[in-house]
Amino acid sequence: MPVHYEKDAEGVVTLTMDMSGSANVMNAEYQEAMGVAIDRLEAERDEITGVVLTSAKKTFFAGGDLNLLIQVTPENSSAALDGVSLVKSQLRRLELLGKPVVAAVNGAALGGGLEIALACHHRVVLDDDRIKLGLPEATLGLLPGGGGVTRMVRLLGLQAALPLLMEGKQLRPSRALQAGFVDELAADRDEMIAKARAWIAANPAPQQPWDRPGFAIKDMRVGDPNVYSLLAAAPAVLRKKTHGAYPAPEKILAAAVEGALVDFETALQIEGRYFLELASGQVSKNMITAFWFQLNEINAGGSRPSGVERRKTTKVGVLGAGMMGAGIAEVSAKAGIEVVLKDVTLEAASKGAAGIVGITPTDSDADLGGCDLIIEAVFENRELKGKVLPAAEAAALPDAVIASNTSTLPITGLATAVTDPEKFIGLHFFSPVQKMRLVEIIRGEKTSDETLAKAFDYVLQIGKTPIVVNDSRGFYTSRTFGTYVTEAVTMVAEGVRPALIENMARKMGMAVGPLAVSDEVTLTLQLKIRDQTLADDPSLAALGEHPAYRVIQELVELGRPGKAGGAGFYEYPVGGKKFLWPELVTRYVREDAGVAEQDVADRLLFVQSLETVRCLDEGVLTSARDANIGSIFGFGFAPWSGGTLQFVNSYGLRAFVERADYLADSYGERFRPPASLRDRAGRGEGF
Known part of the structure; x- marks a missing residue:
């Protein structure tokens, strides 16, 4: 059975989760098996003294089934909501059983796994630093939809819960104990079960804190002016971090605050609606594709030659x-x-x-x-x-x-x-x-x-x-990232305001502004790479006259070689915060530059995606997964997009080609889509 039910002579039932496959996941098999187990617990309630919930796997529970979640669309979201609601109602029945229920967490409990544990009255976890506990849904563009937002806020308070929820932090058992969502640690499995049984014996009729009369969330007292000042500032602080590119943290904040102001059941409904809004959106699909499916394929050896014995470096x-x-x-x-x-x-x-x-x-x-x-x-x-x-x-x-x-x-x-x-x-x-x-x-x-x-x-x-x-030359990452930096400096040469370039890059989700990163790698290095390229291939002589390199050359000649030299596109005051060199405006900015904000943003992203397509055409890249993961982890391409090729997929290939043609007509042939991309768009075939 996927959930094994065993009652001993003392009336303690051990529910052992053991789904088919390598890990326990929240799919139809789980829903059916957990439903059967809870039906039986309720039927045998009078004969039961308590419940220990544990796992037969190395992990406790892996979370939601991402194969199913990535298929959620606005059209089928009502059916998906029914599935989420069923999971939550089962967990609600478990915590309202009237008998003590203890989670004996023997391995990682992430996402849905921790949500199951939070629905138990007590949590005992193996004290093993290899175990991670948390609600990492935000890192996949989602929110905890199985009661995680609602229970974590009520358990820890709003201010303590929000960083764990919005940043998707994964904690080791000792840190989870300090944070307050784990109750006890155990040295080994025997001690874990013994502690679970001891707690059951000492607490014959427990209630969750939020089910006790008079319960109030510790830092959400209605009428408290401190609460309202915090809530008023929170969206602005969050927007400064996400620039609106990441909907998950914003929806988590909304679900947490709105849910904290209503009763538990209504809070669960609010959480569920926000969850479906995210699950049916494009950003979660981008992030699940890259950070789950493609990353797992890479770590499993997807790009490693087959048939070659594994060897350790000594x-x-x-x-x-x-x-x-x-x-x-x-x-x-x-x-x-x-x-x-x-x-x-x-x-x-x-x-x-x-x-x-x-x-x-x-x-x-x-x-x-x-x-x-x-x-x-x-x-x-x-x-x-x-x-x-x-x-x-x-x-x-x-x-x-x-x-x-x-x-x-x-x-x-x-x-x-x-x-x-x-x-x-x-x-x-x-x-x-x-x-x-x-x-x-x-x-x-x-x-x-x-x-x-x-x-x-x-x-x-x-x-x-x-x-x-x-x-x-430049392989994939240096070559593609180079287009980002060069495009930015080209816009400086065209008269676009440097502050607009930097702000649009961050707004679109790039890790660092292109002018800031130019300073980091040093302007002199960029000139050396250009000179080495020219020496190796004289046919690229036009590179020497490129407007971006003209700007870089001028700054170096002015004694501004980059951050290491104390000055570049930015000023670096001792003990102060860096800021763009004001003279860039007087030297380069033209009011008639005529580059719209959206064009600035698209030039920075499109130029990288188009170079990635060329790398694929030339055989430099051989898979979309290496392109996407390489772009995000290597040079900070907007994570919300799922990477340089997933960005093309999510934009829509036909629309991407059309927009790229506009950019090519307006700003240069480097934006002209390769024939392979036009062919893909014509076939409706993504990467």
């Missing part, structure tokens, strides 16, 4: 102890891999190692002996890379994988520096390495399947997300 040598090299060394060491960090001097290597356990600093290639992976992370200079790679290869194990952390230089060209190009690959990390979860794996012309598989396994081993692309 010792990695990192060449270059600067910010990137030190970061790569740190994340590798913290994953339990032995690390040798090499630089020109022992002093520089020691500084990069920062005393982290597992990292050995050195200035000698000889210490790279025994390494089964070498990662070069020196400056973006082909000659320098060509010098350090052969020496490291000679010192490492004969079958060691040799990788470069280059962000733009083609891997096939760099591979000529080593004796066996089949063992050479690109591992492009992002800064700061410790925080950025993406690694772009670049396959050169001669990279073998075994090398690619070993690199893929290493990225998963250090807890990062790998995407796989084929070789080209």
Whole structure:
């Protein structure tokens, strides 16, 4: 049975959830099985002393069935609401059983799993840091629709509940105990069940706090002026964070506040309506596609060569102890891999190692002996890379994988520096390495399947997300992100106000404004990349006359090379907040620039999506999942959109092509849709 029912001699019923499949999910099978179990509990109420609800899986309960939720539309939302209402009514019957019900949480309880636990009178959780508890629906564009908003607000109070709900935080058991939605921790399963039974014995007729006479939400007293000032400010504070691009936090705030002002049953109805509004909307479909289906496909090895045995990296040598090299060394060491960090001097290597356990600093290639992976992370200079790679290869194990952390230089060209190009690959990390979860794996012309598989396994081993692309200048992420920055600076050259460019980028959901990020990567680096590109391919001579590079060149000549140099597009006052350099307005802004706000926003997003389509056409990208996840995790493309290709899907391919043609007619041929995109639009075939 999906919900196993077992009553012992003391009248304690243990309900053990064990749905078909690898995890318990809130689908039709669950609804039917839980309904049968609750019917039986009510029928046998007089013979029961209490209920322990637990799971036979490694996880307690995984949450809603996203395969079903992604199919919810405005047309079928009434049927979906019936399903949500059934789940909530079952949980309501459970907490009104009149007998103590304890959740014995033996594994992760996220989303619907935590909502089930919240409907129990008491929660005992295994004290294991691998277990996560929370309501992460907001990260998928949804809200907790199984009573999570209603119960969490009543349990913790509005101010304590809102961050957990709106940000989708996942807490370890000890933190969940501190937060107040877990009651006890247990060292092992036996102690967990024992504590559950002890609580049942001590509390023969419990009531949920919200079912007791006179209950009031602790920080929602009607008439309290402090409450109303908080509620008046909250939407504005939220809008400043989301810019209106993310409907889920706004609906969660509305459901929480409106639900707090009415009785419990009405609050559940309010929650359900907002849930259906989100589930039937496009943003949740975008986010579920990217952050659930496509991310899971990647982590399951979707882009890894099949038929190649999985291998663990045991010792990695990192060449270059600067910010990137030190970061790569740190994340590798913290994953339990032995690390040798090499630089020109022992002093520089020691500084990069920062005393982290597992990292050995050195200035000698000889210490790279025994390494089964070498990662070069020196400056973006082909000659320098060509010098350090052969020496490291000679010192490492004969079958060691040799990788470069280059962000733009083609891997096939760099591979000529080593004796066996089949063992050479690109591992492009992002800064700061410790925080950025993406690694772009670049396959050169001669990279073998075994090398690619070993690199893929290493990225998963250090807890990062790998995407796989084929070789080209700038690969996928740097090439596509470069269009975002270049388009922004082009608009500066056209006379568009810099503040409008930055504000529209953030309003559309980009992680950082393009002019701010230009300063971060430094303007001088952008000029060096342009110069290297021109040197490698003289046919691109027009790049030297590009209006964006003219602006960048002028700023560098004015002593404004970017943030590291203390000035760029922005001013960086000591101890103060950065602000756009006021002289940009007098130097570049033209009142007759004639670029509408929506055009500014669309130019920034469309240029990235169109470049992604070209990468797909050229075989640089081989899957939509790598494109979408790479764009969000690699360069902060608007997460609400689901990524660069999902943005095209959700915009509608015909409409996207039509709008791109308008942008091309107005601003240049870079916006002209490739023939492949026109063909897809004609067939009605998304990515």
